[in-house]
Amino acid sequence: MRYLPLTDADRGEMLARVGAKSVDDLFVDVPEAARLDGPIHDLPLHASEMAVERHMAKLSRQNLSAGDAPFFLGCGAYRHHVPASVDHIIQRGEFLTAYTPYQPEIAQGTLQMTYEFQSQVARLFGCDVANGSMYDGSTACWEAITMARRVTRRARAILSSGLHPHYVSVARTMAKFTGDILETGMPTLEAAPDTDSLIDRIDDETSCVVVQYPDILGRIGDLSALADACHAKKALLIAVVTEPVALGAIKAPGDMGADIVVGEGQSLGVGLQFGGPYVGLFACSEKLVRQMPGRLTGETVDAEGKRGFVLTLSTREQHIRREKATSNICTSSVLCALAMSVHMTLLGEKGLRDLAALNHAKACRLADRLDALPGVEVINDSFFNEFTVKLSKEARPVVRAMAEKGVLAGVSLGRLWPDAEALANGLVIAVTETVTDEDVEALVSGLEEALA
């Protein structure tokens, strides 16, 4: 077998050194009843590289990939062009096949990269510090809610109705077991996000307000008044960013007073990948850092005085604090963080701003185009590269019918909120730099046909 270097001669010599007659002697501690005497039945035997590749390629072809269709899906995962050098760098074996950097003298590559990533994310979010990544945006969001509980010693969180419903589901699942109380709601198809109603609901028992920016319908709300209202009641404002490219065009949540900013970094460097692996982003102010979950890399010096980097503040973490840790997270998403960091380095400030401007301009043009169609109404006043339209009929069948014709038209709100009739006609459409004029024509004519 091509991945196993031992020869039968090696095995024989090694068994002799070990003092065993056969390898079975090494499994003597397994109770006899539980020993399998041969390969498990009805599972295939080993296969050549060519045969496996053929099988997997066949499965790959049974999907309509985004690059083969006019594509307008967003809602927490965005399709951007990823420069070729990003994939080249993350496939370097020294990054790809390294472990968590527990031996810093021989892991400076990962550690310096993580320090740079933390610095980039902190700047992008307008915060003092960021950690070295979480699993994804949804789990980062829940971790932020638990962090707010630790900081404020209150357990009542208010979640905006504009927060991604899957993020709400994750928080709800966890809160059932931890005893946190979550106030949640369903969005309405209105032009403005729910900021005012959030402000009205903050009281002395509120641990935090969680608000997505831009929100699930693409709307952008000013967070400053909300932050002030939170702080007046000593609650924290948690902002959730699912499309970091937006921050090349709009103000950073940290600059508007958010205490914790979390997000999904997938749209920079990582790709769609059917939902994972992605990269959770987590940033906060300096004074909260000791309550933060996840790994942190910090600067230090070595015995000769040279600058170097190490994992630090580990007394927050499970391998030191066990049941008293701030989180149970161990493995996070460092390789995806590398992909995001490389993409951000390639873009730089100028590139990110230009990219954001292009996304916004394309979205504005498409919104105007669609708003003029009979049976289509754009609900947003504000948006970045994603907006919501209200169709004259239920959106789910429209999306399915268009997919059958090879157009991936967007995410129907019925997919996200299956029981909400008031949202059934809603369709969220994302437009990135990858969308061409031909894609736009295909979407427009497809919608016209489906709504006729």
Added chain:
Amino acid sequence: MSINQGGWRPTMGESDGNGDMPTYTGNRALMLEEPLIFERGSVNVTGVDIEEAPKVRSRLGGLDRNRDIGLPGLSEPETVRHYTRLSRQNYAIDLGLFPLGSCTMKHNPRLNERVARMPGFADVHPLQPVDTVQGALGVINELAVWLIKLTGMYGIAMSPKAGAHGELCGVLCIKAALEKRGETDRKVLLVPESAHGTNPATAAFAGFRVENIPATPEGRVDLAALRGRLGPDVAGVMITNPNTCGLFERDMKAISDAVHDAGGYVYCDGANFNAIVGRVRPGDLGIDAMHINLHKTFSTPHGGGGPGSGPVVLSEALAPYGPLPFTERHADGYITLVEEETVGDRHPDSFGRMTAFHGQMGMFTRALTYILSHGADGLRQVAEDSVLNANYILRSLEDVLDAPFAETGPCMHEAIFSDAGLAEGFSTIDIAKALIDEGFHPMTMYFPLVVHGAMLIEPTETESKGTLDQFIGALRSVAQRAKAGDQALKSAPHFAPRRRLDETLAARKPVLAWKEPSQAEAAE
């Protein structure tokens, strides 16, 4: 047998005494120092050509960015060079043996990478209509079937994002099952002291109280003591098998039976599944839930700290409580995704959703590729070779290093040693750092906590006998130096990109993000 049986060994020339000669750049030939992107790049430079945006009226809600972000950019050649230089300061499996115990650092086949990048897997959106992603759902389903059959379990949750997330999934299933039974007074989870830190952290996160299970002098769970502690307040146990001392829990079935008789559930930490895959099915030992680290046993790359993937296999008793979403294959081969939209009343006891989408698809494609490559026969050989390699190390070193459990029988996939017998003032860390100078990644140090100065060595099955022999030779040499009190070990490593780093300084004055020198000074 090698063709040139004499092998090759480098010979050291006479030193000319110039080894410490400083260079103008600080570089040492191929060892290149690399500044931060913030010191190299500029906010006006970009390595991406972006077409000019058409002029439109901004609709950003009046929130147009009015302050610089401060993100440095580099041209493409400089970017590639920056990260290539950084990469060369990392040790990696691709460079050599990486014997971190309980981490299973095995070779990562490159076919896995090629497959994961096929457009039908890499370039599909998680919310596409299910008709357009039948192949992707097929991968999830096919991998799920393999994992269920390899473990002999009843059901599976594919969505957990890593090992600790899988632990949480299993523990939440236990909690949901107890709630359904109306036995919410069961608030204690019993966890051995030798467990990974994630076990108690997970139990606490899910609202359980953690109590310690005592161990026998042979490094295994003390069954009598466990039986004595079971009762109406105990929700279950979390046990690692093979355990973190590298030993198989001989009494596992009896432990499971005792826990079940007392009304509790058995969680198994599957981090060490590599030792038994294809030879033992945990389902035959009475396990109720076990996570599988695809980034350990099934060869998906660890990436310097993730992404991982932690599917959880479940017993018939716990399967009804598993999370959404999951796949369902119909008789005609069509696969549906059971999520909020489609769940209806078919899975009413599910505890809910653990993550936004369907789990680590990019890891599923890699793991399935690996599994199909090995097949049922190859996976069995994986377990056998990993166990043989570990025993070979154990028996080749037990005369120079203290091996606390060596007399009780063979080890599984990892060999454990203690720091007993080293010279006064010498400990595991000195051996570990000296191994760095020998060109090896050190073993896991000071874990598990039950062995003093633990050195936990897991070679995995992808190492050749030649590599093991070289490692054994190096570790013998270092151990003898540590026993003789060789002071040079105390300042090792000498030849790594950095000498020992000041971790105390890093924690006392945390510098976690780069600041412009002027700002950094102002903050002093």
